[in-house]
Amino acid sequence: MNDRASGRIDGEAASTAPADASTGAAFKPRRAAHVRDVSVNLAHGSGGRAMRDLIEDVFVSTFDNPTLSALEDQALIPLAQLGAYGDRLAFTTDSYVVDPLFFPGGDIGTLAVSGTVNDLAVSGATPLFLSCGMVIEEGFAVDSLRRVAASMQRIALEAGVVIVTGDTKVVERGCADKLFINTAGIGVVRRDISISASGARPGDVVIVNGYLGDHGAAILVARQQLALESDVQSDCAPLNGLIAAMLAACPEIHCLRDATRGGVATVLNEFAHSSNVTIRIRESDVPLREEVKGACEILGLDPLYLANEGKLVAVVPPQAADRVLAAMHAHPLGRQAAAIGEVEDGPSGLVVLHTVFGGQRIVDMLVGEQLPRIC
Template identity: 85%
Template sequence: MNDRVPVPPARAARVRDTTINLTHGSGGRAMRDLIEDVFVSTFDNPALAALEDQAVFPLVSLAAHGDRLAFTTDSYVVDPLFFPGGDIGTLAAAGTVNDLAVCGATPLFLSCGVVLEEGLPVDTLRRVAASMQRVARAAGVAIVTGDTKVVERGSADKLFINTAGIGVVRAGLSISARHARAGDVVLVNGYLGDHGAAILVARQQLALEADLQSDCRPLNGLVAAMLDACPDIHCLRDATRGGVATVLNEFAQASGVAIRIREVDVPLREAVKGACEILGLDPLYLANEGILVAIVPPEDAARVLAAMRAHPDGRQAAAIGEVEPGPAGLVVLHTGFGGQRVVDMLVGEQLPRIC
């Protein structure tokens, strides 16, 4: 994925300023021109084009997708705004889609709230909006409502984004961190730590020859394929801040089970291993933006793994461990040297401002 997003042609050249100023958040003509030029023309759907204070949809159209509503929200403050494989807009759209997908929901609608610092280049905002739309289109969702605020220079760091998402959960699904059972198999869909390592490189903390790219991507298509193979997936979560280690601890604690994973089966790029060795980081705690962890019944594990590997977002999928009866809340790693160590919940922050 190219980190430079082409700017789509605006429907009307309304904004002539090259940088954001306080009038763009005043609620007047300048603000409306910015919204229509950058957001309405880019996101391009009837619900947003109406420019009401909300987007309204018939309940019957939602019920066609399932029997429960899923609603989530998240805020994005990554530094730098643009990094190999994506940018803050890619994160915002994909992250919210994924939070819906991992509960078994079909993502349908997103909101986009932005906090802009005075002096931000308008073209930067255009690039970010284009990234959000590209991800939304790939995920089959629409960005239908939003909000814009402008703060004085020095009161924020360029651009913050908040997104909320609405989806509908398939009938009959019951996915929860509380549902892991002894004998279940732990699956991941690909290489761990790519996003965290890409941010390190983008901050020029490392000089690596490898072309590391963030794994930022919407995972709702992959999740749908997994659920088609096995509607009885017990636990499912995307491994963002805190990485796979934190997700496994959340599962173990919520379900009152132990989880054992095998280091030799954990998919890692050599470049990520090298980065972690240089900086003394554990790749199990590195943030991901396109990696999920699934806990599935043992009799269904091979079928789910095959479905994952058949999907573009799961070609490097692997079974990395199993669930055991106890000790409750414990996660243990069997190392490549034949030893074992406890993998605790992340304490502190390995890398701040990462998503």
């Protein structure tokens, strides 16, 4: 786990069992390290004792699995273990630079795990293993780092994934903004699942799993750019359990994507362009909290473009729409799921919104950035 040249934190074999999955050796807890420094300093990235203590104290003890605790430079994953879940490997990576690091309903750690799990899950994959790369600015509080690591482990346990490898870098003060995280993930897709942005067909139904724009509104509140009478929290959550329930109801889901940066509008445009179809949605059916709707009106924002971190857009065959909605409503993360539109023949790449006033407007791809540093 400890690459002395780079400050790497890695694990050896992908398993949460008491024994090492690749060797069968019994798991032996490592010595209890403790970081006495209040803040991270350059020595914590130098490859020596200070770095090792930081890794063991903050990361190994928190993520707490035999794979990571082996402190090798890589995670060795038995192919037979992966093959038990399906026949195709799903692999993704994402980096998180959110500002501020802590916000109502989550923090950069919850984002890092949830976002990568969701990127795997929307392909139909069962997420299994994650990596964790940390870029830490000199002076960052060690207790804040522990808090982020604890959030990552909590979401990993909720999602049923294991953080098995990673890397730690410390940069000079002013060379980063407190903390950046990169997570990569692998999962496995079953043979009978085929989900693609190019899969939408005329007649298909467009479904979302709940209130849109909560994450964007929560970031605005945390930046003190918005005061709301009732608290809006980020919707940050791993969606693999909800998606598994949806696939059980309809393995033939055509399109599926989480609506993060660029919001639902961007996802719909990607589906319409890739599938060469027109998508029509009804403003009256789009689930929005009154607080978010009001904030968007005040600030001149379009909630369809606001970022989400626990919302998905699905395109399903019309005959399966009721089954999928029923499965979603039975899951905690899909209780406010709604059908918001349909796919039809028409100009390729067109998304049309039917407004509450009886008019229509084109919903184009987002130009520019409504809210920077959102995830």
